[in-house]
Amino acid sequence: MSTQRSDARRNYQRILEVAEAEVAAHGADASLEQIARTAGVGSATVRRHFPTRQALLTAVFRERIEHLIAYADGLRTADDSRAALLDWLRTLLDYAVSARGLADALTYEPPTDRPAPHSCGTTLESAGAPLLARAVHDKTVNPDVTPHDLITLTVGIALATEHHASPTTEATHLLHLLTTGLIPAPGA
Structure with missing residues (x-):
């Protein structure tokens, strides 16, 4: 045996x-x-x-996912909660762009009452949730934003830019637009 x-x-x-x-x-x-x-x-x-296939992709990317979890955990006590959340999202985006297939592994079912407990997306939602909650509490992020929204948007940017000549540059630019908004600040 x-x-x-x-x-x-x-x-x-x-x-x-x-x-x-x-x-x-x-x-x-x-x-x-x-x-x-x-x-x-x-x-x-x-x-x-x-x-x-999802189970295989989850196993393939487990080490990267664990690093993202640890990184989120380390950012929980940062002075600027919004900056910490955005830093984590940039790191997630960099990983999703640089590790071929990771963005696909992060595509998953919409949130339900019974999310897949070990899926890459669910795991990252759990890791990012405390960062988001703190930023919402500090009134630096809209309270309507969910962890699922953040993962979905980040994955969408990674998938939309994966075939660009410079995917990291384009993805970073789009994340910046997403987080700063399209409307210029008053007086700009």
């Missing part, structure tokens, strides 16, 4: 390593069949470990 478990662990690790390379090369649409072939396992083995 322990041999079977160690084989399963090795298969899981091998599939994940191959998936990381395939997603980096081909984005979120990387072929599950190609991942299975390259990993030397059957496609049923891939599906047993990762029942959905």
Whole structure:
């Protein structure tokens, strides 16, 4: 029995390593069949470990997501709550633009009474919620904004700019427009 478990662990690790390379090369649409072939396992083995494409993408980006969670946690006590929230969103956007497939992994169902507990988007909503709550409390962010809104907007910018010649520059510009608004300040 322990041999079977160690084989399963090795298969899981091998599939994940191959998936990381395939997603980096081909984005979120990387072929599950190609991942299975390259990993030397059957496609049923891939599906047993990762029942959905979303589950596979979540595993591929787990380390980046964990860094974003830790970064949000570190910003919770920043002096300027709005600046902290915007800093975290810029970091999220930079990751989503630079890690091919991450923006796709962050696309997820609209908020429901039963969100997927370990999805990338739900996890990031939870990480950003305290930053948003503090900025709302400080009256530096509109109280109607939700964590889901922020993730959706950030992912939308990443997806809209992924094929630009300079996606990071364009994405940063659009996030700036989003957060500063389109109307010039009085007297500008």
